[in-house]
Amino acid sequence: MEISKVVALITGSASGLGRATALRLASKGAKVVICDLPASHGASVAAEIGKNALFCPTDVTSEADVLKAIQDAEVHFGAHVxxxxxxxxxxIARKTVSKVGAHDLGSFTKTLMVNVGGSFNVIRLIAARLAESESGVDGERGVFINTASVAAYDGQIGQAAYAASKGAIVGMTLPIARDLAQYGMRVCTIAPGLFKTPMLASLPEQVQNELAKSVPFPSRLGDPDEYAQLAEQIITNRMLNGETIRLDGSLRMPPK
Ligand SMILES: NC(=O)c1ccc[n+]([C@@H]2O[C@H](COP(=O)([O-])OP(=O)(O)OC[C@H]3O[C@@H](n4cnc5c(N)ncnc54)[C@H](O)[C@@H]3O)[C@@H](O)[C@H]2O)c1
Incomplete structure (x- = not known):
């Protein structure tokens, strides 16, 4: 799909990898829908981008919020997402059993609900609206990109919930691509290693340096724009479908 014809709804785009992707796509002429929590910096990211961006306060686990964001974007940009x-x-970081007892089930299921449930919620609702739209070259109608993590494969101590959620994102990538193939929609997942987003940047410099050294090559933290570059490639290269791509400098995480 040509970037200039893209209306991209990007969740978590008030920060980190999502923000970098919104900036990159908008700089190439795409329209971007900044979907993040109401209390996030979504409005200032949209203001930074300008007329090609719309902030829609959204909790990805809410059907009503995601539907409203899609509808508001259609009205604002006059085109389908x-x-x-x-x-x-x-x-979250919590061991299965620790000094305080068993891992609570609430935080386990919340992690699954936001990371996997939220991703599926966004895909299913956009895809249902797009299914009847006019198709482009090769009959293409849409592209979806999920974000897993190397934790899907090398989950560390304390990452049962996070790794389960990311493994589920990897697992659903192919079946959703198969489900949506008849409508001309593609699905890929990016599994990042260590990227310098606000989450990691908040760690002490020494810890960041240690983490960077653990990456075989290049021995540094990833730049969020390197994630955005891969997202751009997935959008434009129609043969990429049903696959999860590790983006990690060949990092394999140790147990801790
Ligand atoms: N940074 C890394 O090194 C790294 C590595 C592997 C995977 N990832 C994954 O990449 C994704 C982005 O991570 P990041 O580092 O940019 O993190 P980040 O914390 O900078 O950004 C995440 C954004 O998601 C938003 N968010 C959280 N819950 C939400 C909800 N219910 N509804 C809507 N928005 C919600 C937050 O407000 C935040 O703006 C995450 O899924 C993360 O697990 C990051």
Whole structure:
């Protein structure tokens, strides 16, 4: 899909990987829908981008919020949302059993609900609206990009909930691509290693340096725009479908 024809709804785009993707796509002529929580910096990211951006306060786990964001974007830009990029996510660190007892079920299911449920919610609602739209080259109608993590494969101590959520995102990528193939929609997932987003930038410099050294090559934290570059490639390269791509400098996480 040509970037200039893209209306991309990007979740979690008030910060980090989602923000970088919104900035990159908008700079290439795409329209971007900044979907993030009401209390996020979504409005200032949209203001920074200018007329090609719309902030829609959204909780990705809410059907009503996501439907409203899609509808508001259609009215604002006068076109269907044809790209969905799932960057919203939460991470918790808790062992299955610790001094305080068993891992609570509430935080486990919340992590699954935001990371996997939220991603699926966005895909299903955009895809249902797009299914009847006019198709482009090769019959293409839309592209979806999920964000997993290397934790889907090398989950560390304390990452049961996070790794389960990311593994589920990897697992649903192919079946959703198969479900949506008949409508001309593609689905890929990016599994990032360590990227310098507000989440990691808040760690002490020494910890950041240690993390950077653990990446075989290049031995540094990823720049969020490197994630955005891959997202752009997935949108424009129609042969990319049903696959999860690790973006990690060949990092394999140790147990802790
Ligand atoms: N930064 C990394 O090194 C790294 C590595 C692997 C995977 N990831 C994944 O990439 C994604 C983006 O991470 P990031 O580093 O940019 O994090 P980030 O914390 O900078 O951004 C995440 C955004 O998601 C939003 N969000 C959280 N819950 C939401 C909800 N219910 N509805 C809507 N928005 C919600 C937050 O408000 C925030 O703006 C996450 O899924 C994360 O798990 C990040």
């Amino acid at each position: 044809n790209v969905g990029i799932n960057c919203a996510g939460i991470a």
